[in-house]
Amino acid sequence: MEYFKLIQVIVFPGLAYLVALAIFFEWYKRKLVARMQSRLGPTYTGFRGILQPLADFLKLLFKEDIEVTTGDQRLLTVVLLVAPTLFIFSLFFVPVMGTPIFSFEGDLLLVLFLSSMASLLLYLVGWTFRSSFTKAGAVRLLLQIVGFDIAAITLALVPAFEAESLCIATIAQKLPSTILKNPLLLAPHILAFILFLLSQQADLEEDPFDIPHAETELVAGYITEISGRKLAFLDLFRDIQMVYVSFFTASLFFGVLIPPISAIFVPLSTIEMLIKAMLVLFILFAIEAASTRIRIYNLLDIFWKYIIPLSFLSLSILFIIKALPGVIL
Amino acid sequence: MSYAVDLLFGPQHPALHEPERFRFKVDGEIIVDVDVKIGYIHRGIEKLAETKNFIQNIYLTERICGICNVAHTLCYVQAVEDMAGIEVPERAKYLRVIVHELNRIHSHLLILGVAAELLGWETEFMYLWRDREAIMDIIEDVTGNRVTSAFNTIGGVRRDINDTQKEKILKILDKVEKDTKFHKKVLEEDPLYRERMVDIGILKPRDAIERCAVGPTARGSGVDYDVRAHDPYAAFDEIPFNVITYKECDSWARMMVRVDETLESINIIRYALKHLPQGDIRVRVPARLPAGEGVSRVEAPRGELLHHVFCKGDVKPYRLKVRTPTFANILAIAPTFIGHTIADVPAILVSIDPCFSCTDRLTFIDVSSGKVMKLSLEEIKKKYWRR
Numbered sequence: 001m002e003y004f005k006l007i008q009v010i011v012f013p014g015l016a017y018l019v020a021l022a023i024f025f026e027w028y029k030r031k032l033v034a035r036m037q038s039r040l041g042p043t044y045t046g047f048r049g050i051l052q053p054l055a056d057f058l059k060l061l062f063k064e065d066i067e068v069t070t071g072d073q074r075l076l077t078v079v080l081l082v083a084p085t086l087f088i089f090s091l092f093f094v095p096v097m098g099t100p101i102f103s104f105e106g107d108l109l110l111v112l113f114l115s116s117m118a119s120l121l122l123y124l125v126g127w128t129f130r131s132s133f134t135k136a137g138a139v140r141l142l143l144q145i146v147g148f149d150i151a152a153i154t155l156a157l158v159p160a161f162e163a164e165s166l167c168i169a170t171i172a173q174k175l176p177s178t179i180l181k182n183p184l185l186l187a188p189h190i191l192a193f194i195l196f197l198l199s200q201q202a203d204l205e206e207d208p209f210d211i212p213h214a215e216t217e218l219v220a221g222y223i224t225e226i227s228g229r230k231l232a233f234l235d236l237f238r239d240i241q242m243v244y245v246s247f248f249t250a251s252l253f254f255g256v257l258i259p260p261i262s263a264i265f266v267p268l269s270t271i272e273m274l275i276k277a278m279l280v281l282f283i284l285f286a287i288e289a290a291s292t293r294i295r296i297y298n299l300l301d302i303f304w305k306y307i308i309p310l311s312f313l314s315l316s317i318l319f320i321i322k323a324l325p326g327v328i329l
Numbered sequence: 330m331s332y333a334v335d336l337l338f339g340p341q342h343p344a345l346h347e348p349e350r351f352r353f354k355v356d357g358e359i360i361v362d363v364d365v366k367i368g369y370i371h372r373g374i375e376k377l378a379e380t381k382n383f384i385q386n387i388y389l390t391e392r393i394c395g396i397c398n399v400a401h402t403l404c405y406v407q408a409v410e411d412m413a414g415i416e417v418p419e420r421a422k423y424l425r426v427i428v429h430e431l432n433r434i435h436s437h438l439l440i441l442g443v444a445a446e447l448l449g450w451e452t453e454f455m456y457l458w459r460d461r462e463a464i465m466d467i468i469e470d471v472t473g474n475r476v477t478s479a480f481n482t483i484g485g486v487r488r489d490i491n492d493t494q495k496e497k498i499l500k501i502l503d504k505v506e507k508d509t510k511f512h513k514k515v516l517e518e519d520p521l522y523r524e525r526m527v528d529i530g531i532l533k534p535r536d537a538i539e540r541c542a543v544g545p546t547a548r549g550s551g552v553d554y555d556v557r558a559h560d561p562y563a564a565f566d567e568i569p570f571n572v573i574t575y576k577e578c579d580s581w582a583r584m585m586v587r588v589d590e591t592l593e594s595i596n597i598i599r600y601a602l603k604h605l606p607q608g609d610i611r612v613r614v615p616a617r618l619p620a621g622e623g624v625s626r627v628e629a630p631r632g633e634l635l636h637h638v639f640c641k642g643d644v645k646p647y648r649l650k651v652r653t654p655t656f657a658n659i660l661a662i663a664p665t666f667i668g669h670t671i672a673d674v675p676a677i678l679v680s681i682d683p684c685f686s687c688t689d690r691l692t693f694i695d696v697s698s699g700k701v702m703k704l705s706l707e708e709i710k711k712k713y714w715r716r
Contacts, residue, residue, distance in 0.1 A: 037455040132336050136358075136671065207449050208521055216344040216447045216675045292521040293449030295672040296358060 013096040018088055022239035026053035029285055036289040060232035068225045070130035079121045080230055084237040086118040087244040094247045095172050098260035098269025103169045108160055112153050119145050126222025137221025140296050141212035147303035148202035154311040158192035159252045161318055168251055175255030188318040193253045195307050200245045201284055208291040209299060246277035333361050340369045344447055344675040347685040358670040365663050371689040378649040383409055383483060391477050394687045399432035400629035402481040408636040409483050412623025415614055419606040421485035422564040427601050428480045430594040435464045436630035437587040440682040444584055447675035448525050460508040463501045485611025495602050506595050513588045526581035530665040530677035533578060540661035543654045544632020546681045549583030551576045556628040570597050580680035616644050629654055631682045653687035
């Protein structure tokens, strides 16, 4: 049994599967956004360029590792190793194949904490260098985290209260039946879903929230001084974050429709979760393709004036619906 | 107490497609001061023009700016014709207008796309450039090359337009008009684009006139000034068109002037094609021109462009002086950065459609005495080059 868990962690649905998915999602993003922008996207490497992200990653690994003397390279290395690990560790609690590898009551809070920590670690990346672009990018990143994180955590509690559990797997499994029993819950659920998507868009730093690394303003923001292998791992980190965001959102807001009761159902539920994750990503990429970058002040305005109050509102609506007489949950 | 730090835009920066330096003093995200330093891409074209004959200089002036190349050749050949007293055939004048306006459409669609890209809106950038390709096809069909075509020549133009080409152009123009109207609607209504552009980089009409802003930069501030209308050249005195002005005075208005001018240019081309007179397309001009000087002004896509040619009765010009629109606009726009955020820098910068390589000039000044010096290349090599 112990060995089975180990294989799960390393191969499926653990490390190997998640990294492969990260590379696949990167291709999915490039291809999809390219088609939205009437471009072709990657075509050369593999079937319709599906291996292009892998080729880019390998190419960056072969590059010279330029160590900028004004930065703390050891801290940077630690950050770049720890940050992706945090997301992969978080994904062990997310039902990627219908059930998670590990699960305990309260892992939702742990996962939320770990993802916040990973974002905060990126701040250190920018702060370690003594360049005005990285500094400005790092400060912007910090402001951005302050904007979206409170909203994201509040909104993640909406499905938790609906399913009355703090365990991601339990939430995902109970969610469809809970909503079927009480369709009124759909109102706060959908509101929370839309707002949560926006907050995750800010976490992924995609348009309109790609403010910390805005190319035409701050060159590359907090990652300006990073190159070579370190840049490769930073890109991998972003892709793994994409996997985390998509599966976390899918399991919290779509639930698991085909729970893998026996081993035969595992491929089915895996595909189901994959489709849901790709649907979430599709919405995020559509938002990215359709919008201009906003200013950091606009972002703080949007989150503190609208999204955070609205997330509390969706929680309040949820409580009111639950307190209505005659509703049996 | 202010904690302003320096933030350097350039000489190499993703928001600048050519090397120039902007030193912004920023307090947090707010810009408190700006110092513009041009001169990173000086190419010595004016000096080079003195070593080439009049025909060769057409190809040289075309390369002052790749994007508004037709405006440069047109201005140059008009200055030479003004100097030598050459009368251009009527048909050539109309053909010049057609290619000049095609060039304007391509330039305007280009900068509208670049503006979207600088604001992080890659989709609109791709769509605008895709729609611009139709115009590039027309230019290639009419002149023989997509970009630097050397269509104008001293005494007329090099190629004629036949009836099949005319029909093809009119057909493509209909499509471009439809596309441009779509983009106008998008740029007028998109809330995020408006959020980034409206009330950014306010240039009051009074300031625009005082600081000699030209072209869409001035017209976006409500200054009704267009060389085509107020000092007509080529066939513009016979072609009816409207001068587009916007009263908003901000970056958004300057970009919208370009959208509307694109639509206006389409109408100008349609009118010119319909009323294209018959006759020759060029007159023969001797290689050696009489002594004298000639001046010409044209409305380049970026604003008023001036060429001044001075000849001492030779096959070469004695002096060629060029005054490009960005040179006027960059100084007009520089103070408007102050008070905005770092995020607004690309939005303001792109609104003047900067073309730095046209702009750069070189003068040696002794800073201590303020004296203007003349130095030869040998002297510079000996005294100032670091080895």
